[in-house]
Amino acid sequence: MQGFLTFILILSFILPCLCTRLNVGTTNAIYNVMQYGAHGDGKTDDSQAFINAFNSACKATGMSTLVIPAGKTFMVSKVIFSGRCNAKVRIQLEGQIVAPSKANSKAQSYWFTIEYVNGLTIDGNGQGGLDGDGSTWWESGGERPGALLFHSCNDLSVSNLRITNSPSSHVSINMCNRTTFSHVSINSPATSPNTDGFDISFSTDIRIENSNIKSGDDCIAVNGGSNFINVTGVTCGPGHGISVGSLGKKRTNDQVSDVHVRNCTFKETQNGARIKTVPGGSGYARHITYDQIILVNVKNSIIIDQYYNDIIPQAGDVSVSDVTYRGFTGTSANDLAIQLNCGSSG
Ligand SMILES: *[C@@H]1O[C@H](CO)[C@@H](O)[C@H](O)[C@H]1NC(C)=O
Ligand SMILES: *[C@@H]1O[C@H](CO)[C@@H](O)[C@H](O)[C@H]1NC(C)=O
Numbered sequence: 001m002q003g004f005l006t007f008i009l010i011l012s013f014i015l016p017c018l019c020t021r022l023n024v025g026t027t028n029a030i031y032n033v034m035q036y037g038a039h040g041d042g043k044t045d046d047s048q049a050f051i052n053a054f055n056s057a058c059k060a061t062g063m064s065t066l067v068i069p070a071g072k073t074f075m076v077s078k079v080i081f082s083g084r085c086n087a088k089v090r091i092q093l094e095g096q097i098v099a100p101s102k103a104n105s106k107a108q109s110y111w112f113t114i115e116y117v118n119g120l121t122i123d124g125n126g127q128g129g130l131d132g133d134g135s136t137w138w139e140s141g142g143e144r145p146g147a148l149l150f151h152s153c154n155d156l157s158v159s160n161l162r163i164t165n166s167p168s169s170h171v172s173i174n175m176c177n178r179t180t181f182s183h184v185s186i187n188s189p190a191t192s193p194n195t196d197g198f199d200i201s202f203s204t205d206i207r208i209e210n211s212n213i214k215s216g217d218d219c220i221a222v223n224g225g226s227n228f229i230n231v232t233g234v235t236c237g238p239g240h241g242i243s244v245g246s247l248g249k250k251r252t253n254d255q256v257s258d259v260h261v262r263n264c265t266f267k268e269t270q271n272g273a274r275i276k277t278v279p280g281g282s283g284y285a286r287h288i289t290y291d292q293i294i295l296v297n298v299k300n301s302i303i304i305d306q307y308y309n310d311i312i313p314q315a316g317d318v319s320v321s322d323v324t325y326r327g328f329t330g331t332s333a334n335d336l337a338i339q340l341n342c343g344s345s346g
């Protein structure tokens, strides 16, 4: 009888412990790509291990963390992380992710895609990076993939991450709302073709803060369907500046509004504050502010070009209105620091 009582007592001690453990397990589980078969040797294709680890993290409940550990290099040929997720996922990206060379690439439009995931956090903790091995693509013609696409992601937060040498644009943000990028460093040579830093389209409430962008094309391009875009504390250069547009190229009714660029520095860039529209298009660019801008030897510091890509002259213009330039200081590389080349009807 005494023995039986002791057994019950012990059992009642153990049970609560087991429950607590299980709770911890389901509220913030760790999913390390190494446990899903990633090699991290920089050579073997770890794409499937990444996808499997992400899918587990995504299906969990509560919070989950996908770990891409520091000190390792992961070669991935093409990856899509697709929601919707049960869990609120955090990606701790402290390792290096590298693309294969063009000859071995499986990427078409994008190398790394994250889609339909809400509330995602990606933190590189100042050490993580993605490298697109762009030099194997830049010299050849034809379509080149972008490095990273966020499609239909709300409440996304990306920080402390390096993205280098994309074959084409580095970060594309499409149909996302309430998204913040901070302390992101983008680096590609001035001569690399079409390597935009950030390309934003059909998105609302996007913030890019305290970041450094060196590229061969626009540092940031704000395309049609985007509004409430704030860029602060960004250093751009080399590159083609922070641009609204080009608008009116393919679509009619290309609309961009409420873009605020503040406390940004342009270093040796081809353009600074640029708005570009293609003749024959329709829509608008309005409520655009460039404020507290430092220029270092910039070619076209302030430029509105409504004759962008004007191959065949066409009637009609995207209307450009309520544009403010305030607090510009620094040096111009051109005699002409301000160029307002407005369209006939704009
Ligand atoms: C973002 O907001 C727009 C406008 O409210 C909405 O149409 C769109 O579906 C939202 N995007 C997502 C991914 O929910
Ligand atoms: C964006 O910038 C504008 C103008 O500086 C400011 O009023 C607004 O609060 C900012 N929005 C966000 C989300 O930071």
Ligand SMILES: *[C@@H]1O[C@H](CO)[C@@H](O)[C@H](O)[C@H]1NC(C)=O
Pocket (backbone or CB within 6 Å): 210, 232, 233, 234, 235, 263, 265
């Ligand atoms: C301006 O941006 C720089 C980064 O380029 C940052 O260090 C500084 O704190 C910012 N100042 C203000 C007033 O936002």
